[in-house]
Amino acid sequence: MSDARDQILATIRRARGGNGDAAFHAVAEQRLQLKARGTIPKRVDRGPAALVDLFVEQALTLSATVDRVASPDAVPAAVAEYLARENLPATLRAAPSPEIEAIPWRDRPALTVTFGRSDGHDEVGLTPAFAAVAETGTLMLRSGPDHPTTLNFLPDTHVVVLRASRIVGPYEEGWAMLRAAGAMPRAVNFVSGPSRTADIEQTIQLGAHGPRRLHIVLIEDGDAR
Amino acid sequence: MEATSRSFKDNARHALVDPDLQQALARMKAGFVVNRAAAVARLPEFDKLRDEARAIKDHTLEHLDFYLERFERQVTAAGGHVHWCRTADEARQAILAICRSVDAKTVTKGKSMIGEEIAINDYLEANGITAVETDLGEYIIQLRHEPPSHIIAPAIHVTKKQVADSFYATHRTLDAGRKLDEPRALVDEARAMLRQSYLDADVGITGANFLIAETGSTVIVTNEGNGDLTQTLPKIHIVTASLEKIVPTLEDASTILRVLARSATGQEFSAYTTFSTGPRRAGDLDGPGEFHVVLLDNGRSALLGTELQDILRCIRCGACMNHCPVYGAVGGHAYGWVYPGPMGAVLTPTLIGVEEASDLPNASTFCGRCEEVCPMRIPLPKLMRHYRERAFDRGLMPPLPRLALALWAFLAKRPLFYRWTVGLGVRLLALAGSRRGRFRRLPFAGGWTRHRDMPAPQGKTFQQRWDEAGGAR
Numbered sequence: 001m002s003d004a005r006d007q008i009l010a011t012i013r014r015a016r017g018g019n020g021d022a023a024f025h026a027v028a029e030q031r032l033q034l035k036a037r038g039t040i041p042k043r044v045d046r047g048p049a050a051l052v053d054l055f056v057e058q059a060l061t062l063s064a065t066v067d068r069v070a071s072p073d074a075v076p077a078a079v080a081e082y083l084a085r086e087n088l089p090a091t092l093r094a095a096p097s098p099e100i101e102a103i104p105w106r107d108r109p110a111l112t113v114t115f116g117r118s119d120g121h122d123e124v125g126l127t128p129a130f131a132a133v134a135e136t137g138t139l140m141l142r143s144g145p146d147h148p149t150t151l152n153f154l155p156d157t158h159v160v161v162l163r164a165s166r167i168v169g170p171y172e173e174g175w176a177m178l179r180a181a182g183a184m185p186r187a188v189n190f191v192s193g194p195s196r197t198a199d200i201e202q203t204i205q206l207g208a209h210g211p212r213r214l215h216i217v218l219i220e221d222g223d224a225r
Numbered sequence: 226m227e228a229t230s231r232s233f234k235d236n237a238r239h240a241l242v243d244p245d246l247q248q249a250l251a252r253m254k255a256g257f258v259v260n261r262a263a264a265v266a267r268l269p270e271f272d273k274l275r276d277e278a279r280a281i282k283d284h285t286l287e288h289l290d291f292y293l294e295r296f297e298r299q300v301t302a303a304g305g306h307v308h309w310c311r312t313a314d315e316a317r318q319a320i321l322a323i324c325r326s327v328d329a330k331t332v333t334k335g336k337s338m339i340g341e342e343i344a345i346n347d348y349l350e351a352n353g354i355t356a357v358e359t360d361l362g363e364y365i366i367q368l369r370h371e372p373p374s375h376i377i378a379p380a381i382h383v384t385k386k387q388v389a390d391s392f393y394a395t396h397r398t399l400d401a402g403r404k405l406d407e408p409r410a411l412v413d414e415a416r417a418m419l420r421q422s423y424l425d426a427d428v429g430i431t432g433a434n435f436l437i438a439e440t441g442s443t444v445i446v447t448n449e450g451n452g453d454l455t456q457t458l459p460k461i462h463i464v465t466a467s468l469e470k471i472v473p474t475l476e477d478a479s480t481i482l483r484v485l486a487r488s489a490t491g492q493e494f495s496a497y498t499t500f501s502t503g504p505r506r507a508g509d510l511d512g513p514g515e516f517h518v519v520l521l522d523n524g525r526s527a528l529l530g531t532e533l534q535d536i537l538r539c540i541r542c543g544a545c546m547n548h549c550p551v552y553g554a555v556g557g558h559a560y561g562w563v564y565p566g567p568m569g570a571v572l573t574p575t576l577i578g579v580e581e582a583s584d585l586p587n588a589s590t591f592c593g594r595c596e597e598v599c600p601m602r603i604p605l606p607k608l609m610r611h612y613r614e615r616a617f618d619r620g621l622m623p624p625l626p627r628l629a630l631a632l633w634a635f636l637a638k639r640p641l642f643y644r645w646t647v648g649l650g651v652r653l654l655a656l657a658g659s660r661r662g663r664f665r666r667l668p669f670a671g672g673w674t675r676h677r678d679m680p681a682p683q684g685k686t687f688q689q690r691w692d693e694a695g696g697a698r
């Protein structure tokens with residue numbers, strides 16, 4: 001298929017009239033280096049505490065639910081209460097990440113927590129969030145050995161543990177954090193509320209193929225920043 | 226799919242008297258149009274972002290070879306493969322070869338307009354591979370053996386009763402007495418039925434809303450989560466994308482994403498926006514073992530440097546069709562191929578030939594709404610006019626722009642609506658009448674009597690539905 005490749009590239013170059021000299025390519029190369037940002041909406045122009053509030057407000061309008069807790073120690077109780085409230089089993093399939101493993105799950109012996117990917121039989125998945133974007137109430141999830149992607153999509157309920165210090169204004173801040181953390185992961189999932197569809201007579205239904213519920217446990221560690 | 230764009234006028238005539246379709250189109254106005262306006266009103270920077278989005282694509286198209294080569298390099302560096310395909314046939318063969326390499330029996334599919342463009346499902350089926358659409362709308366039309374009628378809401382023309390009928394006929398293992406009256410029950414049934422398909426599939430095929438040159442990533446934007454299940458669970462992930470989907474950086478994609486969902490459904494951001502880069506990494510517990518990008522040209526590179534280059538900025542948001550009075554009257558199937566509405570009227574003749582689709586650029590009142598709402602500021606009326614002139618020059622112009630006349634007849638019988646739409650009507654008349662005086666010699670009366678025989682439309686008037694929808698502006 002290298003014929004096809006050459007021919008397509010030749011057609012493109014012909015349309016431009018020539019092969020494109022070094023200076024021409026330098027413009028594009030520079031753009032890749034600069035990673036210039038477009039207009040950032042004014043709504044994210046605010047301090048860290050107000051960004052957290054904006055994130056929560058936006059997430060709620062997307063039909064996510066949010067619990068604000070003071071520290072990682074408070075997470076097991078918050079999760080257990082959420083599951084009881086929603087009439088869900090007290091069994092979690094969780095991402096094997098240091099951050100999630102460090103949560104004192106044993107404080108709540110009634111909660112069963114196992115770690116690993118989902119095989120499609122888990123009712124509740126629990127993952128960390130790499131970051132969150134206040135602009136639209138969007139979670140930014142990064143795949144890796146410590147965060148299997150199946151946990152984001154297969155379980156009926158997705159519980160996400162998010163540190164307030166990881167909340168940024170626009171998507172671009174999320175990319176900056178991701179680049180600082182290393183190479184582009186296999187998957188970056190931006191998640192805005194639970195799964196939904198309007199494919200039947202334009203009426204919105206939650207829980208199309210992905211999770212029916214998205215619950216965010218927000219750890220208020222904002223001062224640590 | 227077999228294109229029926231040639232019969233646009235007949236298609237349109239049937240569409241105008243189909244009560245289910247007319248109801249669905251009214252719902253579309255109430256939903257997409259109103260929601261988009263609200264989303265735009267909430268973002269004061271919207272118009273500025275549109276200018277920037279246009280500039281990003283213009284720059285990218287100007288340096289397309291550079292960015293495509295960089296994209297390929299980055300995909301390869303991440304352990305993936307790029308397959309360059311000049312034609313639909315080359316793309317089909319590339320996909321089949323990948324499927325055969327793992328002896329695939331079933332393939333799940335996320336929504337992909339390129340998949341429709343190259344008719345991949347039929348091809349795979351003909352080669353003994355079952356293809357299962359997983360987007361609910363696509364699943365419904367697959368069961369009905371229909372093409373999509375809208376680029377983001379493929380089953381927008383189907384009523385819930387019709388969906389229920391398809392489900393009763395297809396899901397034979399379930400209790401025949403079950404109730405499927407409500408959308409909730411239908412969604413739950415599709416969810417349950419498709420679950421196993423995701424887990425069983427050997428290959429998952431998705432489209433791409435963007436390709437990122439900087440990182441070699443492909444991007445899908447969905448609400449259901451089906452695309453993510455499709456690409457995460459099978460052994461192989463194949464991305465089908467046309468080459469103009471490329472943008473330079475993650476920042477550039479972010480700028481365009483700000484206008485995409487707002488223009489499409491009126492959401493600020495879709496539920497799932499996923500950036501995929503290569504196959505499963507060392508230590509990963511899930512994800513596909515292979516990652517392939519089937520990069521399709523299919524005539525697009527030939528548009529570069531021509532008057533039609535602007536259509537390559539299209540991000541397939543659907544806003545132009547949602548706001549189009551012609552699409553709103555006849556729906557998507559009338560356009561006879563995979564891309565309907567104003568963007569389809571420009572793209573279809575490009576992809577399947579002016580001869581096959583010479584009516585489509587006439588399916589316009591030149592009211593200009595499509596260009597007003599297009600997030601990428603594509604001058605759609607100008608591009609349609611370009612095709613009309615080309616078709617005229619090549620002697621392909623139909624004896625009369627019959628559709629325009631049919632619509633005018635429909636409007637003219639409704640004085641109130643006519644008054645509202647007087648500006649529109651005037652343009653229709655102009656279109657039906659004369660362009661540079663050359664139609665005056667054409668036999669007007671024959672066309673007129675033909676369309677007087679058109680059956681009277683059933684159900685509510687256009688105007689009532691318009692009011693229910695709260696108006697379009």
Ligand code: SF4
Nearest residue numbers: 539540542543545599
């Ligand atoms: S032409 Fe513009 S409005 Fe129409 S689908 Fe493309 S980007 Fe959207």
